[in-house]
Amino acid sequence: MEGDVILLDSSTKFNSFGQKLLTLDFLSSPPTHVAFVSGKYSVHHAMPRPAHIEVTLVHEILNPKKRWSVWRNTHLNNELVSDQGAFGRLSVVVNNFLGDAYRFQNFFSKKPDSSYCSELVGKIMSGLGKELPMPSSKLLPLHLQKYFIENDEWIDVTVEYVDLLKEDYLYVGLYADDVEVQALCTQAFIAAKLDYNNFSRAFEVAASGAKVKSKSRVRVDGDKGWVSIVPIGPTLPRTDERMRTLAGKYSELFMPVPTALHDRMLSKYEAIKRGVIEPD
Structure with missing residues (x-):
C-alpha cells in the first residue's frame, strides 16, 4: 500500500555495528536498510552508486531469505484512502528526489540533493506532513524500528505483503531454485x-x-x-x-x-x- 515503510536487512555487519555505535544501543538488532512504498508494488529508496535514489519493486527488496517487515502510518493511510488527490501529492513528493545522490556522510554533514536510505524516508514523510522522532539527517533504520514499535500510529502489515507476493510468479521466479x-x-x-x-x-x-x-x-x-x-x-x-x-x-x-x-x-x-x- 502506498505510504508504507519497509525495514530490512540487506547490508553488511558493519552497517549494523555502526548503528549500534552511533546510538549506543548494543542490545537491539537493527535493520540495515529502509525503503518507501510509492505504489502497489513500486518502492523509492536510496542505494550506493550506481543506483542512488531509484525506483524498484517490492519483488527485489523483499527477499524471502532475509529478515524484513513493513509498517503503515494509519493517519497517512486514511488520507490516501479517503482523499482522491492524496496519491497525486505523494507521487510529487517522492519523485522530487529522483536524481538525488546517495550519501551516508549526510549523517555528519548535510549536502543538498543527497540522502541515505532512512534520511530519504524521513524527508518523504516530512513532505507528506508526518514527522518522525528526529531530523531526517540524523535518522537511522534503528530509530525507525523503535519508533514504529512504540508508536500506536504505526502498525505492522508484513503479513499483507507475504500474502500479496507468495503466489506472484514474477516474485517467485526471482528466487526460484x-x-x-x-x-x-x-x-x-x-x-x-x-x-x-x-x-x-x-x-x-x-x-x-x-x-x-x-x-x-x-x-x-x-x-x-x-x-x-x-x-x-x-x-x-x-x-x-x-x-x-x-x-x-x-x-x-x-x-x-x-x-x-x-x-x-x-x-x-x-x-x-x-x-x-x-x-x-
Whole structure:
C-alpha cells in the first residue's frame, strides 16, 4: 500500500555495528536498510552508486531469505484512502528526489540533493506532513524500528505483503531454485527497472531540471521547443521472446495506481519512448 515503510536487512555487519555505535544501543538488532512504498508494488529508496535514489519493486527488496517487515502510518493511510488527490501529492513528493545522490556522510554533514536510505524516508514523510522522532539527517533504520514499535500510529502489515507476493510468479521466479528461471526473471526485471528509472528521471528532468544524478540530458530542438530526452543509464537488449514478455510484465508493476498525475505521465510515455516530449 502506498505510504508504507519497509525495514530490512540487506547490508553488511558493519552497517549494523555502526548503528549500534552511533546510538549506543548494543542490545537491539537493527535493520540495515529502509525503503518507501510509492505504489502497489513500486518502492523509492536510496542505494550506493550506481543506483542512488531509484525506483524498484517490492519483488527485489523483499527477499524471502532475509529478515524484513513493513509498517503503515494509519493517519497517512486514511488520507490516501479517503482523499482522491492524496496519491497525486505523494507521487510529487517522492519523485522530487529522483536524481538525488546517495550519501551516508549526510549523517555528519548535510549536502543538498543527497540522502541515505532512512534520511530519504524521513524527508518523504516530512513532505507528506508526518514527522518522525528526529531530523531526517540524523535518522537511522534503528530509530525507525523503535519508533514504529512504540508508536500506536504505526502498525505492522508484513503479513499483507507475504500474502500479496507468495503466489506472484514474477516474485517467485526471482528466487526460484531453477537456475534458468531465476536468471531469466532477473534479467527481465533489471531491463524493466532500468527502463523505468531512465523514463522517470527523464520526465523529472523535463519538468524540473537536471540534478547531479539524473542520468539524463535534455536538449531543446527547433522552434517548437520540443525536448529530446537522452538517457545515460544503460539498457539491456531483449534477445529472448520470453525475456521480452517478462520484462513487459515487470514494467507494468512499476507503473503506480492510476491518478491524474499518473494519467499525465502515461500521456507522455510514448513520446518519451520515441525520444521526443512536447512540454505542457
